[in-house]
Amino acid sequence: MIKRPRRLRQNEVLRKMVRETRIDKSSLIYPMFVREGEGIREEIPSMIGQYRYSVDQMFYELEQVSDAGVNAVMLFGIPAHKDEKASQAYAEDGIIQRALKEAKRRFPDLYYITDVCLCEYTSHGHCGMLCGSSVENDSTLKVLAKTALSHVQAGADMVAPSDMMDGRVKAIRKTLDENNYVNTPIMSYAVKYASGFYAPFRDAADSAPAFGDRKSYQMDYHNSREGIKEVLLDEEEGADIIMVKPALAYLDIIARAKEATNLPIAAYSVSGEYAMIKAAAQKGWIDEAQIVCETAVAAYRAGAQSYLTYFAKELAGYMEEGRIG
Ligand code: PBG
Numbered sequence: 001m002i003k004r005p006r007r008l009r010q011n012e013v014l015r016k017m018v019r020e021t022r023i024d025k026s027s028l029i030y031p032m033f034v035r036e037g038e039g040i041r042e043e044i045p046s047m048i049g050q051y052r053y054s055v056d057q058m059f060y061e062l063e064q065v066s067d068a069g070v071n072a073v074m075l076f077g078i079p080a081h082k083d084e085k086a087s088q089a090y091a092e093d094g095i096i097q098r099a100l101k102e103a104k105r106r107f108p109d110l111y112y113i114t115d116v117c118l119c120e121y122t123s124h125g126h127c128g129m130l131c132g133s134s135v136e137n138d139s140t141l142k143v144l145a146k147t148a149l150s151h152v153q154a155g156a157d158m159v160a161p162s163d164m165m166d167g168r169v170k171a172i173r174k175t176l177d178e179n180n181y182v183n184t185p186i187m188s189y190a191v192k193y194a195s196g197f198y199a200p201f202r203d204a205a206d207s208a209p210a211f212g213d214r215k216s217y218q219m220d221y222h223n224s225r226e227g228i229k230e231v232l233l234d235e236e237e238g239a240d241i242i243m244v245k246p247a248l249a250y251l252d253i254i255a256r257a258k259e260a261t262n263l264p265i266a267a268y269s270v271s272g273e274y275a276m277i278k279a280a281a282q283k284g285w286i287d288e289a290q291i292v293c294e295t296a297v298a299a300y301r302a303g304a305q306s307y308l309t310y311f312a313k314e315l316a317g318y319m320e321e322g323r324i325g
Contacts, residue, residue, distance in 0.1 A: 046200035
């Protein structure tokens with residue numbers, strides 16, 4: 001036998017020498033939920049180990065994130081008051097705006113990305129402005145742009161629109177540029193599928209739509225070419241990073257997106273992915289660390305350069321131990 005693939009698998013030194021996918025803590029982004037109130041750290045029932053923090057409690061978590069060697073967080077706000085206009089999304093003293101100001105002051109070295117969407121702020125739970133029962137695209141763009149600007153003014157280093165309205169990247173870019181934030185990057189949730197994997201998140205943010213679903217704006221999971229259409233459009237509109245979401249069931253999309261654009265690709269391992277792993281591990285049916293490592297590496301192997309995950313701190317630890325890397 002001339003060719004023996006097992007030759008290179010004989011020991012760890014050799015295996016690591018020829019490893020194709022190398023990952024590093026610096027690529028991790030940790031999503032966090034911030035809520036109104038004080039002294040609150042409440043566990044999200046469907047996301048064991050994840051919490052909603054009031055601003056004062058958020059600091060303890062930021063410290064842990066930073067100690068774990070994770071440099072970037074993605075903040076989601078849960079306002080005390082929701083209305084038709086999503087007014088708390090862009091309020092100067094809104095939850096995200098206040099959280100950002102405080103967090104930047106206390107932990108200036110962390111990198112702050114904010115999710116720009118309206119579903120956490122609207123009384124009806126849809127990601128845009130309603131006209132009757134339909135989500136109106138163009139009137140939503142102004143609100144999104146206003147929201148993104150208010151995040152940046154409060155200190156966001158990067159904004160990440162997740163609403164899936166057409167033309168939102170362009171609208172946000174224009175508003176940021178007009179206000180001299182030409183260097184603030186936009187990470188677009190460009191390829192975001194209408195997915196059952198978001199269910200625990202909607203629990204966490206109390207943002208499930210009051211009626212209907214999100215299929216008129218989020219993508220149909222039967223389609224992949226349409227995903228590339230979204231990638232190219234967002235690139236044209238000025239996106240700096242392209243995100244694919246969810247991650248685990250969409251590895252083919254990550255790979256195709258990577259081929260289609262030269263922009264960096266981020267993959268978001270969403271709440272349902274986290275919840276499935278946690279639940280099965282709790283039952284003792286899988287080994288949590290093994291599965292977390294394997295699913296994370298799969299996203300990178302498919303082509304992601306950055307990875308958003310609720311397991312960011314744990315993954316950083318696994319990298320430190322040399323389990324993966
Ligand atoms: C807001 C938003 C959602 C997620 C990220 N931003 C929920 C949704 O679209 O319903 C999901 C993240 C997760 O499930 O972890 N639109």
